[in-house]
Amino acid sequence: MTLEEKLKATIRNIPDFPEPGIQFKDITPLLSDTRLCAQTAKALAEPFKERGVDVVAGVESRGFLFGVLIAYELDCPFTMIRKSGKLPYKTVAQTYDLEYGSASIEMHIDAISEGQRVLIHDDLLATGGTAKATAELIEKVGGKVAGFNFVVALSGLNGQDRLQPYSDNIVSIVKY
Numbered sequence: 001m002t003l004e005e006k007l008k009a010t011i012r013n014i015p016d017f018p019e020p021g022i023q024f025k026d027i028t029p030l031l032s033d034t035r036l037c038a039q040t041a042k043a044l045a046e047p048f049k050e051r052g053v054d055v056v057a058g059v060e061s062r063g064f065l066f067g068v069l070i071a072y073e074l075d076c077p078f079t080m081i082r083k084s085g086k087l088p089y090k091t092v093a094q095t096y097d098l099e100y101g102s103a104s105i106e107m108h109i110d111a112i113s114e115g116q117r118v119l120i121h122d123d124l125l126a127t128g129g130t131a132k133a134t135a136e137l138i139e140k141v142g143g144k145v146a147g148f149n150f151v152v153a154l155s156g157l158n159g160q161d162r163l164q165p166y167s168d169n170i171v172s173i174v175k176y
Helices: 003-010 034-048 062-074 129-140 159-163
Strands: 012-015 023-026 055-059 078-083 091-098 101-108 117-125 144-153 170-175
Touching (some): 003 034, 003 170, 034 062, 034 144, 034 170, 055 062, 055 129, 062 078, 062 117, 091 129, 101 129, 117 129, 129 144, 129 159, 144 159
Parallel strands (some): 055 078, 055 117, 117 144
Antiparallel strands (some): 012 023, 078 101
């Protein structure tokens, strides 16, 4: 069985969450399987081992789970990308549009240095709005986007198209 098949057998589909018509892809059962978590982290890190990644940026909140493991696999630091008001130190922010308004994400002002190559990780790629805002935030402080990776990508929403201007290195293990 391939890793994608194992993950598809493990990830739960929750209909009508958080609202009617949405089929939520729940990765929490994956977190109960330590070996599958380790395989997933290695598979997400592998395409970036020779790409000179300096920092892994995990997007709140499920992006923290594998983001730390990926950073460990790549032997580099991890930084958190959080919703506004959640980080205790000085921050830099990026506001972006949502279907129903706008949102802001932040990171610590000293999380990424000028010229550092950053791998952006989140558990799921849908429309790509948050990942795109994260790329803009990284570029705002002088970082360079080394790529993106996701456990799951929802192909029909074309999120990858929004990320291509920042990097062609876009990896996901499971595609729906």
